[in-house]
Amino acid sequence: xxxxxxxxxxxxxxxxxxxxxxxxxxxxxxxxxxxxxxxxxxxxxxxxxxxxxxxxxxxxxxxxxxxxxxxxxxxxxxxxxxxxxxxxxxxxxxxxxxxxxxxxxxxxxxxxxxxxxxxxxxxxxxxxxxxxxxxxxxxxxxxxxxxxxxxxxxxxxxxxxxxxxxxxxxxxxxxxxxxxxxxxxxxxxxxxxxxxxxxxxxxxxxxxxxxxxxxxxxxxxxxxxxxxxxxxxxxxxxxxxxxxxxxxxxxxxxxxxxxxxxxxxxxxxxxxxxxxxxxxxxxxxxxxxxxxxxxxxxxxxxxxxxxxxxxxxxxxxxxxxxxxxxxxxxxxxxxxxxxxxxx
Amino acid sequence: xxxxxxxxxxxxxxxxxxxxxxxxxxxxxxxxxxxxxxxxxxxxxxxxxxxxxxxxxxxxxxxxxxxxxxxxxxxxxxxxxxxxxxxxxxxxxxxxxxxxxxxxxxxxxxxxxxxxxxxxxxxxxxxxxxxxxxxxxxxxxxxxxxxxxxxxxxxxxxxxxxxxxxxxxxxxxxxxxxxxxxxxxxxxxxxxxxxxxxxxxxxxxxxxxxxxxxxxxxxxxxxxxxxxxxxxxxxxxxxxxxxxxxxxxxxxxxxxxxxxxxxxxxxxxxxxxxxxxxxxxxxxxxxxxxxxxxxxxxxxxxxxxxxxxxxxxxxxxxxxxxxxxxxxxxxxxxxxxxxxxxxxxxxxxxxxxxxxxxxxxxxxxxxxxxxxxxxxxxxxxxxxxxxxxxxxxxxxxxxxxx
Numbered sequence: 245x246x247x248x249x250x251x252x253x254x255x256x257x258x259x260x261x262x263x264x265x266x267x268x269x270x271x272x273x274x275x276x277x278x279x280x281x282x283x284x285x286x287x288x289x290x291x292x293x294x295x296x297x298x299x300x301x302x303x304x305x306x307x308x309x310x311x312x313x314x315x316x317x318x319x320x321x322x323x324x325x326x327x328x329x330x331x332x333x334x335x336x337x338x339x340x341x342x343x344x345x346x347x348x349x350x351x352x353x354x355x356x357x358x359x360x361x362x363x364x365x366x367x368x369x370x371x372x373x374x375x376x377x378x379x380x381x382x383x384x385x386x387x388x389x390x391x392x393x394x395x396x397x398x399x400x401x402x403x404x405x406x407x408x409x410x411x412x413x414x415x416x417x418x419x420x421x422x423x424x425x426x427x428x429x430x431x432x433x434x435x436x437x438x439x440x441x442x443x444x445x446x447x448x449x450x451x452x453x454x455x456x457x458x459x460x461x462x463x464x465x466x467x468x469x470x471x472x473x474x475x476x477x478x479x480x481x482x483x484x485x486x487x488x489x490x491x492x493x494x495x496x497x498x499x500x501x502x503x504x505x506x507x508x509x510x511x512x513x514x515x516x517x518x519x520x521x522x523x524x525x526x527x528x529x530x531x532x533x534x535x536x537x538x539x540x541x542x543x544x545x546x547x548x549x550x551x552x553x554x555x556x557x558x559x560x561x562x563x564x565x566x567x568x569x570x571x572x573x574x575x576x577x578x579x580x581x582x583x584x585x586x587x
Numbered sequence: 588x589x590x591x592x593x594x595x596x597x598x599x600x601x602x603x604x605x606x607x608x609x610x611x612x613x614x615x616x617x618x619x620x621x622x623x624x625x626x627x628x629x630x631x632x633x634x635x636x637x638x639x640x641x642x643x644x645x646x647x648x649x650x651x652x653x654x655x656x657x658x659x660x661x662x663x664x665x666x667x668x669x670x671x672x673x674x675x676x677x678x679x680x681x682x683x684x685x686x687x688x689x690x691x692x693x694x695x696x697x698x699x700x701x702x703x704x705x706x707x708x709x710x711x712x713x714x715x716x717x718x719x720x721x722x723x724x725x726x727x728x729x730x731x732x733x734x735x736x737x738x739x740x741x742x743x744x745x746x747x748x749x750x751x752x753x754x755x756x757x758x759x760x761x762x763x764x765x766x767x768x769x770x771x772x773x774x775x776x777x778x779x780x781x782x783x784x785x786x787x788x789x790x791x792x793x794x795x796x797x798x799x800x801x802x803x804x805x806x807x808x809x810x811x812x813x814x815x816x817x818x819x820x821x822x823x824x825x826x827x828x829x830x831x832x833x834x835x836x837x838x839x840x841x842x843x844x845x846x847x848x849x850x851x852x853x854x855x856x857x858x859x860x861x862x863x864x865x866x867x868x869x870x871x872x873x874x875x876x877x878x879x880x881x882x883x884x885x886x887x888x889x890x891x892x893x894x895x896x897x898x899x900x901x902x903x904x905x906x907x908x909x910x911x912x913x914x915x916x917x918x919x920x921x922x923x924x925x926x927x928x929x930x931x932x933x934x935x936x937x938x939x940x941x942x943x944x945x946x947x948x949x950x951x952x953x954x955x956x957x958x959x960x961x962x963x964x965x966x967x968x969x970x971x972x973x974x975x976x977x978x979x980x981x982x983x984x985x986x987x988x989x
Contacts, residue, residue, distance in 0.1 A: 279712055366951075369951070373954075375711060375712055376656070376658050377950060377954065379658065379712075379715070380875070380879055380946070380950045381947055381950040381951060383872060383875075383946075384943050384944070384946040384947035384950060385943070385947060386943075387939060387940075387942070387943030387946070388940060388943040388944055388947065391937060391939045391940035391943060392940065394937075395931075395932060395937055395940065511869070515719065515723065515868060518716060518719075519716060519719075519720060522712070522713060522716045526712070556732045557727075557728050557731050557732030557733075560724070560727035560728060560730070560731050560732070561724040561727055561728060564720035564721070564723055564724045564727075565724065567716065567717075567720050568705070568717060568720055568721070571709060571713055571716070571717060572705065572708060575709065575713070
């Protein structure tokens with residue numbers, strides 16, 4: 245029993261990441277009708293916003309401290325980050341420690357901007373082109389973005405730690421009445437799951453309860469009629485693209501303590517997220533979220549030793565296997581609407 | 588003049604292609620070896636062989652994507668299967684490529700039959716995702732559970748302890764065809780400052796490439812090819828007229844899978860190794876890139892795309908700081924440093940950035956690829972000439988490359 249709960253928990257954080265990326269993907273698809281292969285790159289850019297902020301916070305002045313000496317007896321050079329000299333040592337250290345959560349504040353405007361530029365500059369011209377062209381041009385864009393990041397940040401993963409307050413693990417089993425130390429779960433993963441739940445809830449509430457969201461939903465259902473009613477739906481869809489980019493970006497920011505960001509993380513997640521979107525049903529928001537968590541949890545179950553010894557290699561292929569099965573039995577995915585992506 | 592059942596235009600076209608292929612060692616080695624432009628020479632066996640092999644891969648992919656419009660993101664899996672089959676034949680029998688290549692074609696054909704049968708039940712993006720899922724599954728399995736067959740991360744290679752039952756006493760210990768060793772050069776003439784390399788492996792690959800190019804030409808001109816184009820144009824209407832399109836798309840899928848298997852086998856003939864990274868989805872993306880860049884649905888496009896990408900990949904990644912300094916040395920210092928800094932984005936290790944940008948530009952401005960670009964330029968010249976004569980602008984004739 246405790247093993248099962250542990251696997252469900254393990255699946256949650258990965259599932260959260262899949263769900264967040266897939267949510268943005270399916271949102272873009274549902275509104276603009278564009279298949280965006282560069283969405284994984286947005287996730288990666290978000291992660292590197294966190295890396296950049298951490299680097300900015302760690303920019304230091306170097307001065308010689310006459311009171312201390314190093315092991316050779318020379319005066320010791322001390323590095324003091326600018327933030328510590330500006331805001332005092334305590335606030336400065338806290339800023340550095342909390343750089344990942346703070347990066348969200350920076351990431352949202354950055355990602356909105358990236359989203360707007362991408363949509364207005366490139367995607368706009370591809371509404372009328374075939375889906376294959378959209379896939380290809382965004383695939384090219386993803387390569388360009390990933391190579392730019394590789395150029396500036398190098399090819400190696402960059403460790404970016406969570407705040408110290410969340411660095412340990414919690415004994416989750418005790419809460420449920422199990423023996424201590426049976427279900428250990430890192431705090432940050434819990435934070436990630438809660439964060440994902442809030443973002444997903446926020447996006448749904450935004451679409452469900454605001455006038456803006458209502459117009460967008462109407463546009464998703466019948467774009468032409470909304471346009472005939474004199475509503476500038478394109479402008480709203482552009483904003484939705486920016487929103488989807490921001491969701492992917494903050495998902496990337498918060499994921500950095502779980503997985504040290506590297507330049508190809510976007511591509512790695514993209515493939516899985518696409519599978520998630522298709523399994524959930526193209527253009528279906530609840531479908532994307534449900535499929536994200538479902539596949540994340542299935543994947544962590546498949547990597548249990550008991551199951552691996554039963555069916556060798558299942559942990560490597562479970563997601564794809566499930567995707568193939570679902571696509572063959574439920575052609576529109578779990579919660580897909582009729583008439584979407586059917587030539 | 589007509590050959591091999593082709594029309595007059597196609598015969599000429601095929602002859603030109605044959606001539607270009609056979610003269611490649613000279614054509615892509617246009618500069619003297621000692622000169623500063625030596626960087627742009629590409630006439631070494633390794634690269635030429637790669638161009639021919641990926642040309643074959645792209646020709647096959649084009650039969651599926653170019654003609655039917657089905658975009659597969661999993662064709663690299665067949666490439667990997669071809670390599671594995673061939674290396675296994677080296678291990679079990681001997682280094683003669685004659686055993687490995689047919690097996691590569693057959694095995695990848697069988698895999699393509701199964702995967703195609705399942706994936707082609709859906710179209711559009713769903714088809715792309717299904718093929719991607721199959722390929723990723725095979726890639727992941729090749730790395731993990733199938734290690735006894737694939738040798739995991741090390742990659743499959745031939746060891747001393749392998750049976751090699753057909754191995755004769757003085758047989759070469761690298762891939763060969765009845766004693767003609769692939770990696771050996773049969774002629775390396777030096778004329779003035781120029782040096783050319785004529786390599787066994789390249790000519791072996793080139794002859795196969797010409798044969799499969801001829802086959803694809805025949806497919807393009809056949810009723811079967813016409814049916815495939817009809818599927819791309821409007822599948823629904825075909826279904827309404829009572830035609831079951833599935834056998835046609837499946838046949839195209841299997842044919843392109845076999846081409847990919849052959850290309851994989853030839854990769855193993857170049858270098859007796861097979862690794863799982865050949866099956867990764869980025870490798871599938873690469874062949875899509877080649878076909879689009881050259882021109883999907885055209886005969887010559889895929890080959891041009893493959894050659895273009897492999898050539899630039901080699902040249903661009905070769906250009907390093909000292910080469911750049913050599914080029915910009917005549918400029919003022921500040922400008923030189925600036926230009927070198929800018930170039931850094933595009934050359935050396937950053938070559939993928941260049942290829943990504945190039946690819947985007949082609950998709951945006953030139954959906955027909957290089958072949959369309961060539962036709963536009965040609966049409967431009969034609970228009971100028973005819974308007975000068977009598978103003979009767981002739982419609983640009985569709986060229987054989989279409």
